Amino acid sequence: MELELRHLRTIRAIADAGSLTKAATALGLAQPALSAQLRRIERSLGGTLFERGRTGVRTTALGELVLDRARVVLPAVHELQQEAVRFARTGAPHGPRTPLRLGGTHGPLLGGLVDRLAAADPGVAVVTHTSWSEREIAASAAEGRLDYALIGACGESAPPGSGTLAWTEVARDPVFVMLSTDHPLAARSGIELAELAAEAWTDVPGDGCFADCFAAACVRAGFTPACVYETDIASCVHLVQVGRAVGLCRATFPDTPGMVTRPLVGTPLVWRHLLGWHPEAPAATRAPDVVGHVRAAHNDAVGRSASYSRWLTARAAVLHNAVEGADR
Missing domain, CATH: 3.40.190.290 (D-Maltodextrin-Binding Protein; domain 2)
Structure with missing residues (x-):
């Protein structure tokens, strides 16, 4: 499985929520589905991203590394999308049809x-x-x-x-x-x-x-x-x-x-x-x-x-x- 932007959003949501249950609610997923998705992401990245405990989850060293990159990549992609939309809206009206x-x-x-x-x-x-x-x-x-x-x-x-x-x-x-x-x-x-x-x-x-x-x-x-x-x-x-x-x-x-x-x-x-x-x-x-x-x-x-x-x-x-x- 290749890592995708949606996987980074999932990792960030779990870290922000502090628990799989709260993150599942925020993402609109069932908790077992989110757990299964996290396991697939962790297998793709080669290690555990979160340590599970009775009070929630805590990022591992690998998890912190991935989160640091996600906090850079996700805003950059969002900014790119906004710039692309603005560019498309101000493009030449009689140019080639996209x-x-x-x-x-x-x-x-x-x-x-x-x-x-x-x-x-x-x-x-x-x-x-x-x-x-x-x-x-x-x-x-x-x-x-x-x-x-x-x-x-x-x-x-x-x-x-x-x-x-x-x-x-x-x-x-x-x-x-x-x-x-x-x-x-x-x-x-x-x-x-x-x-x-x-x-x-x-x-x-x-x-x-x-x-x-x-x-x-x-x-x-x-x-x-x-x-x-x-x-x-x-x-x-x-x-x-x-x-x-x-x-x-x-x-x-x-x-x-x-x-x-x-x-x-x-x-x-x-x-x-x-x-x-x-x-x-x-x-x-x-x-x-x-x-x-x-x-x-x-x-x-x-x-x-x-x-x-x-x-x-x-x-x-x-x-x-x-x-x-x-x-x-």
């Missing part, structure tokens, strides 16, 4: 957004960057390295960079389960989470709270997942197709040979699609158009998912009947 820089996590919306932007304005080049880390994408937008961040958030959790970036909710989807076409429950229209208690699971990694929310939903359903494979999308699909695991996916996940997607009864997990940008960046003037393109791309993705379309139709019927019953 590329539109998009960042996103795994999912169908980034490709759909690129397609729609290219069709709407062929004269503008589009540059993309992808990462499994929502925080990395958001930090890149906050630091001026990306114009727009297209990420997801679990349930009602706040997106990263909430104090710096402007965020708009593009869409809200239930989380579905992926099953092999040979799975005994594959023919069902809806599946109780508890019915999958004995299964191994697969999902893509992320640094938000989704893993914790999934674990909590399983506990409410009466079990703890025995095994969760965190891997890339292609590997998740393969594990499901061969019957090695069941998977979690957004409801817009496209139909794929050898597997089906099915809703979880009661919608225990929800995924929100979010678009963020720096409100003072030059590209912010295009935000309404970009939001419209993302929402159109989401509608396209919904139309390509037969299982999601059926779920939406059934849900609309239930709501219609409820309204009619209330009017009687």
Whole structure:
């Protein structure tokens, strides 16, 4: 793992807070997730950065060295970002058109957004960057390295960079389960989470709270997942197709040979699609158009998912009947 700016921010936050619990709250992370991240950072740097005690944490000699460098690097990068934004805003208005820089996590919306932007304005080049880390994408937008961040958030959790970036909710989807076409429950229209208690699971990694929310939903359903494979999308699909695991996916996940997607009864997990940008960046003037393109791309993705379309139709019927019953 290569050391990144977000890792330096994490180290500084832990040192400033004096405890992992307080730092996790400040960073919007679950404490176990922050501990795991710190262990990865320490392995990358070759030693322990903090000594844990009953009253909190204390920096080691190596930790002090890294903190000294972080206190120089982070303000310098922030100053560079501000200077770059000011330069971009005062650049020649009739000069060459700069590329539109998009960042996103795994999912169908980034490709759909690129397609729609290219069709709407062929004269503008589009540059993309992808990462499994929502925080990395958001930090890149906050630091001026990306114009727009297209990420997801679990349930009602706040997106990263909430104090710096402007965020708009593009869409809200239930989380579905992926099953092999040979799975005994594959023919069902809806599946109780508890019915999958004995299964191994697969999902893509992320640094938000989704893993914790999934674990909590399983506990409410009466079990703890025995095994969760965190891997890339292609590997998740393969594990499901061969019957090695069941998977979690957004409801817009496209139909794929050898597997089906099915809703979880009661919608225990929800995924929100979010678009963020720096409100003072030059590209912010295009935000309404970009939001419209993302929402159109989401509608396209919904139309390509037969299982999601059926779920939406059934849900609309239930709501219609409820309204009619209330009017009687």
